[in-house]
Amino acid sequence: MKNGSDHDLDSVVQFVPVLKYSQSDWNKMKQELELEYNTKVLNKEREWGKKLADRDKKIAYLDEQVLLLRSANEDMKLVVTEFEKTIAQLQADKLKSSSESQNTFGDVIKERDQVKSTVY
Incomplete structure (x- = not known):
């Protein structure tokens, strides 16, 4: 039969977990994870x-x-400005021509009336 100290020793042994990985395994996994992370970061930076x-x-x-x-x-503004100037000039020329025509017509009427008065 086991004494009390052997029983305590067995309990302690049962609670001590057995390491599944050695320090070099941990270092290797850590290095792989860091490499994977750095690769992802680099890919994101490139993207x-x-x-x-x-x-x-x-x-x-x-x-x-x-x-x-x-x-x-700007070119279209210049074209529109020139077009507006041309239209304004044409309107002024038309008005002037119409005014001159009215004056000429008035002169012709006066001459006609003078000729009528001298003839009659």
Whole structure:
């Protein structure tokens, strides 16, 4: 039969867990996990770097388009301004021509009336 101290020793032995991995195994697993983590981080950095580069290209393209559209807009403003000047000049010429025609018509009427009065 076992005495009390042997029983206590067996209890202690039962509670001490047996290590499944050695320190070198832990170090290797830790290194593998760190490598996996660093690989994921590097892949994410590459992915985001590519996304940022694509975004920068798109922004540069859109900036170029804005400049082109602004230039086209300025050109169109000049065309519209010239068109408005031309229309205003045509209206002024028409008014002047109409006024001159009225004056000429009035002169012709006066001459006609003078001729009538001298003839009659």
